[in-house]
Amino acid sequence: MMKDNFKEQVASELRSLRAKYNYKQKDVANLANIDIMTVTRYENNSTSMQLDMIEKIISVYDITLAIFFTNVSANMQNK
Numbered sequence: 001m002m003k004d005n006f007k008e009q010v011a012s013e014l015r016s017l018r019a020k021y022n023y024k025q026k027d028v029a030n031l032a033n034i035d036i037m038t039v040t041r042y043e044n045n046s047t048s049m050q051l052d053m054i055e056k057i058i059s060v061y062d063i064t065l066a067i068f069f070t071n072v073s074a075n076m077q078n079k
Contacts, residue, residue, distance in 0.1 A: 009072050010054070011045035017061050018043070031060040 018028055025043065029036040034056055041047035042057065051065070058068050 005076065006072070007045050007049060009076050010049060011043055013068065013072050013075065014039075014054075014057060015043045017058065017063075021061060023060070028057060028060050032056045 018025070023031075025039045026036055029039045032039075034053065038047075038053060039057065042049060042053065054068070055065055058065070
């Protein structure tokens, strides 16, 4: 169950970042140069997540994987 919770928290953090920047999924897809369905599936936790794709998505927000996963970890501990 920890794995499922982790993936859901990653999806939640992706949604939170997008909301913080007031972007639509289409905006993120365009800025990251990926398909909008990829953004949708990652935010909905409805597909297997790949680290390189997460990196492309978060590059839109100018943060590193280390910062992103630190935030995910912190949010998991606060739940």
